[in-house]
Amino acid sequence: MQDLETKQDLSAKVDALIAQYRHMLGALLPLLHAIQDDIGYVPESSYPQIAKALSLSVAEVHGVVTFYHHFRTHKPGRHVVQICRAESCQSMGSGALEAHAKKCLNVDYHQTTSDDAITLEAVYCLGNCALSPAVMMDGEVYGRVSAADLDALIAEARA
Amino acid sequence: MTALNIGTTIYIPRDSSALSMGAEKVAIAIAQEAKKRGLEVTITRNGSRGLYWLETMVEVATDNGRVAYGPVKAIDVPSLFDADFLNAKAHPLSLGLTEEIDWLKKQQRLTFARVGITDPVSLEDYVAHDGYKGLKNALVLTGAEIVKAVSDSGLRGRGGAAFPTGIKWNTVLGCKSDQKYIVCNADEGDSGTFSDRMIMEDDPFVLIEGMTIAGVAVGATQGYIYLRSEYPHALKALNEAIAKAEAAGYLGNKICGSTHTFNLEVRRAAGAYVCGEETSLLESLEGKRGLVRFKPPLPAIEGLFGKPTVVNNVISLATVPIILDKGAQYYADYGMGRSRGTLPIQLAGNLKHGGLVELAFGITLRELLYDYGGGSATGKPIRAVQVGGPLGAFLPESQFDKPLDYEAFTNIWAVVGHGGIVAFDDTVEMAKMARYAFEFCAIESCGKCTPCRIGSTRGVEVIDKIIAGKDTVKNVKLLRDLSDTMLNGSLCALGGMTPYPVLSAMNHFPEDFGIVK
Numbered sequence: 001m002q003d004l005e006t007k008q009d010l011s012a013k014v015d016a017l018i019a020q021y022r023h024m025l026g027a028l029l030p031l032l033h034a035i036q037d038d039i040g041y042v043p044e045s046s047y048p049q050i051a052k053a054l055s056l057s058v059a060e061v062h063g064v065v066t067f068y069h070h071f072r073t074h075k076p077g078r079h080v081v082q083i084c085r086a087e088s089c090q091s092m093g094s095g096a097l098e099a100h101a102k103k104c105l106n107v108d109y110h111q112t113t114s115d116d117a118i119t120l121e122a123v124y125c126l127g128n129c130a131l132s133p134a135v136m137m138d139g140e141v142y143g144r145v146s147a148a149d150l151d152a153l154i155a156e157a158r159a
Numbered sequence: 160m161t162a163l164n165i166g167t168t169i170y171i172p173r174d175s176s177a178l179s180m181g182a183e184k185v186a187i188a189i190a191q192e193a194k195k196r197g198l199e200v201t202i203t204r205n206g207s208r209g210l211y212w213l214e215t216m217v218e219v220a221t222d223n224g225r226v227a228y229g230p231v232k233a234i235d236v237p238s239l240f241d242a243d244f245l246n247a248k249a250h251p252l253s254l255g256l257t258e259e260i261d262w263l264k265k266q267q268r269l270t271f272a273r274v275g276i277t278d279p280v281s282l283e284d285y286v287a288h289d290g291y292k293g294l295k296n297a298l299v300l301t302g303a304e305i306v307k308a309v310s311d312s313g314l315r316g317r318g319g320a321a322f323p324t325g326i327k328w329n330t331v332l333g334c335k336s337d338q339k340y341i342v343c344n345a346d347e348g349d350s351g352t353f354s355d356r357m358i359m360e361d362d363p364f365v366l367i368e369g370m371t372i373a374g375v376a377v378g379a380t381q382g383y384i385y386l387r388s389e390y391p392h393a394l395k396a397l398n399e400a401i402a403k404a405e406a407a408g409y410l411g412n413k414i415c416g417s418t419h420t421f422n423l424e425v426r427r428a429a430g431a432y433v434c435g436e437e438t439s440l441l442e443s444l445e446g447k448r449g450l451v452r453f454k455p456p457l458p459a460i461e462g463l464f465g466k467p468t469v470v471n472n473v474i475s476l477a478t479v480p481i482i483l484d485k486g487a488q489y490y491a492d493y494g495m496g497r498s499r500g501t502l503p504i505q506l507a508g509n510l511k512h513g514g515l516v517e518l519a520f521g522i523t524l525r526e527l528l529y530d531y532g533g534g535s536a537t538g539k540p541i542r543a544v545q546v547g548g549p550l551g552a553f554l555p556e557s558q559f560d561k562p563l564d565y566e567a568f569t570n571i572w573a574v575v576g577h578g579g580i581v582a583f584d585d586t587v588e589m590a591k592m593a594r595y596a597f598e599f600c601a602i603e604s605c606g607k608c609t610p611c612r613i614g615s616t617r618g619v620e621v622i623d624k625i626i627a628g629k630d631t632v633k634n635v636k637l638l639r640d641l642s643d644t645m646l647n648g649s650l651c652a653l654g655g656m657t658p659y660p661v662l663s664a665m666n667h668f669p670e671d672f673g674i675v676k
Contacts, residue, residue: 025445025464026426026444026445026446026464027446028446028447029426029427029428029429029443029444029446030426030427032429033388033427033429054446060447063448064446064447064448067431067448067449067605068428068429068430068431068449069429069430069431070388070428070429070430071429086350086351086549086599087350087351087508087545087549087581087592087595088350088351088507088508088579088581089350090592090595091508091509091581091582091583091584091587092508092509092536123389123430124348124350124432124599124602124603125347125348125349125350125352125389126389127175127176127347127352127353127355127356127389127390128175128176128179128353129350129351129352129353129505129507129508129513129579129581130176130211130212130353130505130506130507130510130513130514130515131176131179131180131211131212131214131513132507132508132509132513134179136389139391140178140179141175141176141178141179142179143176143179143180143211143214144180
């Protein structure tokens with residue numbers, strides 16, 4: 001099972017990605033993206049490896065990972081649902097949509113449902129502002145999302 | 160009947176807003192239905208025309224031009240075939256000839272000339288629609304001549320700051336350095352804006368061409384597009400287009416047989432709003448936390464990795480090709496006062512007809528909100544609009560007749576910014592919007608300067624007291640004091656402009672704050 005991925009496996013994956021990215025100018029962000037794309041998050045256990053390869057301190061790597069909202073340090077659920085909280089979506093009722101999602105999923109932002117299916121995240125603009133409120137699930141954008149639409153999306157993901 | 164339909168070209172957008180309304184499902188349904196009926200069709204995935212309330216908008220090529228249907232859902236597809244839409248026949252979703260749709264016909268599309276018309280990742284299509292004419296012209300000019308054309312066009316930074324693009328380029332041109340960079344700020348984080356996204360997804364070559372011209376002009380050989388991570392479709396389109404431009408010799412060494420070298424790479428941002436500020440963006444590109452830098456030194460002199468760097472917004476760079484193609488005067492002939500050319504305006508939020516409207520500067524908010532926007536989506540009166548993103552002022556109905564123009568907006572203590580307009584109906588609670596402005600600033604502050612880092616959190620607390628009706632007079636004074644400190648003491652626009660939405664909300668809608676007029 002993926003959850004039981006050993007530390008060595010993660011370390012080997014990170015090493016492979018480091019080899020691919022380390023010579024790039026300003027390599028840290030592209031490398032962190034590659035790690036998260038591959039593993040689903042940036043494990044804190046990888047900081048020393050990254051730091052050593054890029055001649056940084058562990059604190060600097062930690063600083064960068066935690067500065068950016070996109071990076072997460074823990075494994076997310078099988079699907080990531082992001083609800084846009086920005087002004088345009090607020091004007092079309094995203095506040096109610098957020099409340100609905102939190103209630104139905106029984107989680108707050110940055111949390112994962114007990115069945116490990118859905119991680120709920122806030123996002124500040126998806127560039128779909130003419131079709132607010134907007135939601136992104138696993139990288140796909142949805143527009144004019146009603147509470148019922150969101151329920152259907154989540155049900156489909158869980159199925 | 161069937162024989163006539165062979166090879167009919169159908170256009171279905173690949174733009175992410177269209178996809179958000181089911182364009183992919185529509186494309187699949189049309190392909191399947193055509194197959195089922197034994198009809199041959201060619202499906203081209205174009206960009207969006209920007210009439211987003213009509214997405215998914217399906218177009219059919221005819222001898223008289225394209226005929227549009229929308230908003231099409233996958234479930235409508237069999238009935239479209241039944242109605243013989245392949246021969247442009249009538250259907251309840253018929254919109255007529257696309258080019259004749261009033262909303263589109265009245266626009267002045269210069270930067271967006273090709274958007275929605277071409278296949279975004281087809282270099283042949285791009286070249287067939289006047290693409291790379293600007294670069295061809297630029298390659299026979301000196302750097303100084305290219306910079307002069309950009310200066311003469313009057314183009315100002317479309318990211319929001321409205322700084323003259325030509326002046327920036329001239330500074331970099333004048334720097335002596337072994338390495339210079341062109342950086343495209345594609346970290347379009349303002350709520351209510353999507354014009355950068357549309358260019359990158361729907362006409363990526365125009366941005367690539369604009370950056371190449373910038374590189375040729377100032378002597379930069381490397382470009383970076385710093386793209387927000389929330390735009391995965393833009394990433395795909397840009398990378399596909401860059402690969403095609405490289406293969407065809409439009410990027411790389413000796414571009415188009417000239418002596419110039421220009422390489423281009425997309426770098427993904429990571430969800431920090433402050434990285435839309437140019438110095439924070441450069442820090443991020445260097446692989447660091449996106450902390451804002453002190454200025455001076457200007458990025459034009461000491462920018463990326465300490466080298467002279469042009470940092471321009473997507474729309475600014477994507478406007479350069481048409482200026483070099485049709486001439487500076489052609490572009491400068493549009494607009495008013497010191498706001499020359501056109502602005503891709505984004506109609507967003509609570510509007511019936513949201514989308515992309517490119518027009519010369521000078522149109523009023525009222526025309527945009529009602530003639531184009533069609534009034535609120537909810538059918539209630541529009542009470543407030545926020546122009547220019549989360550750091551833009553809220554404006555009441557009494558100011559809807561102001562022309563969209565950088566200086567006119569400065570005079571009413573507002574900003575045009577990146578051209579996003581978010582409408583709110585009369586259910587909006589302005590004190591809550593002011594609170595959100597501080598909350599957003601607190602979430603996104605880079606933490607380098609105190610007014611922004613601490614002020615944003617204190618702002619939330621003070622507004623909460625005002626909302627609760629606690630010592631209103633005293634707390635309103637405190638809020639104004641705090642705003643003054645942030646306005647004058649912050650290092651960048653995030654802290655420095657958060658008071659715009661806060662104070663404009665309070666000044667124009669005092670009743671929402673429990674303040675007696």
